[in-house]
Amino acid sequence: MNERKPAKQAKEHRREAGSGGGGESGMRADNWRETLRDCVVLEVLCKAVLADLRELTDRPLNLSYRVPLEELSRWAERRHHELRRRLREQGCFLLNSKRFDHCYRVELLYGGYQQEALFSVELVKAECQQQMRIWLTEAQADNR
Template identity: 35%
Template sequence: MIEPEESGKEQQEQEMDLIRRFILFGILFRVVMVDMDSTHQVVLKLTYDSVFQELSRWAERQHHAIRRLLRQRGCYVVRSQKQGPTYVVQYRQRGYLREAIYSIEILRAECQELIRLWVSSNQQGEKTII
């Protein structure tokens, strides 16, 4: 039999993972559009706008889907902002205001991994990864 404490802790860990993914997808869909604008400053042989736009839309859809899951669990991101080498997130979880701090370098690496997953899922004809 599972102790109520353990299941509550497990639920909190799942919510923290959802928050991390919510932040990742939020960063990803904005950064991809910034990167697309940066490519417009360089003369390229081909245009990659459709790839950037599709990746950004995919990340935005994932971001909103995770937001819905968090809200269903009573968890709301209140604020998120870059502070030096970290990304600080304040969220409300079952009435308590909590804070999570992430390394920007780790978030960047995880965003790269999301892009790799997106590319491989598109090669296999899949569209969503949650």
């Protein structure tokens, strides 16, 4: 599996650390892996907020949390699309993503090779919490 072939000839998967380095020739040192990780986190955050919204609409509550959750979802979705665009500009194209028990697997095309990146579910959840804090801080600053 050390021999690398273009994705058009053979779909060879290469495991990538979620945010690890590794200097591969041809890879630009422009933090595409970090952008990929942030993109995955925002995609998961968007999906989680929408799932929570569906869950909350089925329950009687004293207050409505729909508006702030919808705003958070829109914020995360805008940032997610911005990061996907940035990845495309860097020559990285996301093909597929799937959650497993302990990791998220993202298939991507970069440098003509199909690759796979794995992200820990627990780390992605923690990053989602951090992104929510960033959104809250920005929302508070906008209201001043």
